[in-house]
Amino acid sequence: MKKIYRQFLAATVAFGAIAPVATASDVPFQAEAREILSDSIAIRTVMGYGNVPKFAHYLEDKFLAAGFAREDVTLIPVGETMAMLVRFKGDGRSGKAPIVLSAHLDVVEAIPEDWERDPYTLIEEDGFLFGRGVSDNKFGVAMLATTFLRLKAEGFVPSRDLVIAFSGDEETSMASTMVLAKRLAEEVKPEFAIVADGGGGLLDEDGKPVSFMVDSAEKTYASFTVTATNPGGHSSLPRKDNAIYDLAKALVKLDAFEFPVMYSDLTLSYFEKSAPLIGGDVGAAMARFAKNPKDKKAAATLRALPEYVGTTGTTCVTTMLKGGHAENALPQSATATVNCRIFPGVGVAKTLETLKGVVANDSLTWTILDNPTESDASPLREDVFGAVERAVHNRFADIPVIPHMASGASDSLHFRAAGIPSYTLTGIFMKAEDEFAHGLNERVPTDNIPGALKMWHDLVTDLAGK
Numbered sequence: 001m002k003k004i005y006r007q008f009l010a011a012t013v014a015f016g017a018i019a020p021v022a023t024a025s026d027v028p029f030q031a032e033a034r035e036i037l038s039d040s041i042a043i044r045t046v047m048g049y050g051n052v053p054k055f056a057h058y059l060e061d062k063f064l065a066a067g068f069a070r071e072d073v074t075l076i077p078v079g080e081t082m083a084m085l086v087r088f089k090g091d092g093r094s095g096k097a098p099i100v101l102s103a104h105l106d107v108v109e110a111i112p113e114d115w116e117r118d119p120y121t122l123i124e125e126d127g128f129l130f131g132r133g134v135s136d137n138k139f140g141v142a143m144l145a146t147t148f149l150r151l152k153a154e155g156f157v158p159s160r161d162l163v164i165a166f167s168g169d170e171e172t173s174m175a176s177t178m179v180l181a182k183r184l185a186e187e188v189k190p191e192f193a194i195v196a197d198g199g200g201g202l203l204d205e206d207g208k209p210v211s212f213m214v215d216s217a218e219k220t221y222a223s224f225t226v227t228a229t230n231p232g233g234h235s236s237l238p239r240k241d242n243a244i245y246d247l248a249k250a251l252v253k254l255d256a257f258e259f260p261v262m263y264s265d266l267t268l269s270y271f272e273k274s275a276p277l278i279g280g281d282v283g284a285a286m287a288r289f290a291k292n293p294k295d296k297k298a299a300a301t302l303r304a305l306p307e308y309v310g311t312t313g314t315t316c317v318t319t320m321l322k323g324g325h326a327e328n329a330l331p332q333s334a335t336a337t338v339n340c341r342i343f344p345g346v347g348v349a350k351t352l353e354t355l356k357g358v359v360a361n362d363s364l365t366w367t368i369l370d371n372p373t374e375s376d377a378s379p380l381r382e383d384v385f386g387a388v389e390r391a392v393h394n395r396f397a398d399i400p401v402i403p404h405m406a407s408g409a410s411d412s413l414h415f416r417a418a419g420i421p422s423y424t425l426t427g428i429f430m431k432a433e434d435e436f437a438h439g440l441n442e443r444v445p446t447d448n449i450p451g452a453l454k455m456w457h458d459l460v461t462d463l464a465g466k
């Protein structure tokens with residue numbers, strides 16, 4: 001691995017694909033970022049351990065030591081966890097509303113016995129840093145925090161306020177995110193938020209950068225149950241009506257149903273920019289769909305592929321099944337769980353109505369599980385995408401910056417739902433095969449620290465400088 005990694009660096013430097021990464025002033029902050037990453041991984045900020053406040057206080061000390069005013073660093077306890085806000089006051093010369101920069105302090109549980117290395121110690125090996133949260137999302141926290149510390153040390157005066165917003169339970173209930181979202185919408189009133197937890201750069205198998213994603217929308221995650229009930233009875237006396245058969249007939253109809261093709265500026269831009277990277281029949285279908293989303297053949301090609309079907313509309317799939325209570329009894333009930341990823345703008349209620357219409361059996365009962373949060377797509381803002389492109393191209397020239405619609409939930413969901421346009425991107429460039437966030441042996445290529453720090457510095461000074 002080390003060899004390939006070095007070859008990659010040698011090759012790209014030789015061809016001039018990478019701009020020089022370190023300037024004199026970067027260097028001490030690369031060490032600082034690594035120290036924050038290392039210290040934070042040692043704090044097991046998993047739900048149930050009550051450790052998030054410890055991490056928040058650790059960061060608070062860093063910000064205060066760097067010269068941020070006491071009143072500009074706010075800790076917000078939410079149950080056992082904690083959110084935090086750090087305001088980097090601008091002089092207002094741009095006349096623009098603040099920008100929020102966000103990440104989350106908590107991590108998914110990692111069981112030390114299951115890992116090859118201690119998940120709560122930052123370990124460097126073969127060009128990678130390992131540890132729980134090293135990519136999701138302590139890397140994002142370390143980069144944003146260090147960028148603030150560096151800008152402060154450089155005497156930078158933003159032309160508009162910059163506000164760090166760290167949440168404390170993104171991986172679980174997002175209660176602290178909802179508190180943050182409300183507070184940001186009511187008190188900070190930002191123009192938009194950039195969330196350092198998703199999107200980012202992709203390296204191909206040879207380690208060459210190919211693209212950079214900016215998640216600008218999220219599909220709505222919603223699960224429904226559908227239940228058939230029946231008086232039941234003895235299995236030696238079967239009747240024509242039967243809860244399991246009724247449910248099965250409903251599921252066969254759902255299986256055959258396809259939601260209508262949908263598109264937005266975002267998804268068309270995604271397909272247009274992805275087409276040349278993918279190539280072949282699929283790339284051609286992407287290009288045709290981007291030009292004319294009514295092209296049925298192009299849509300069918302994309303819909304046949306699990307990785308793209310979700311970008312062409314709402315999807316629902318049955319994921320769980322339970323029914324009956326005894327081998328020799330007619331079933332009194334049968335229930336299926338149907339999980340949907342709803343295209344922005346459609347809504348949970350309308351999706352449920354569609355499913356009911358497809359099944360067309362009024363004797364079945366439907367419920368909506370949990371309390372799904374809906375959010376609209378964020379607009380493809382010229383200022384945001386322009387600045388992101390410049391920052392990315394300073395690092396890797398000529399790779400496409402692609403707006404993307406995520407199918408999982410992040411803090412951006414609640415920011416968007418509170419009316420704050422939100423863009424998710426990270427400074428991490430890695431191969432798809434090295435992605436182990438939430439899994440075992442989570443890792444990040446070590447050289448991402450200087451690259452990401454420079455990228456954030458460029459991005460923030462672009463958006464809040466001059």
Ligand SMILES: [Zn+2]
Nearest residue numbers: 136137170197
């Ligand atoms: Zn995350």
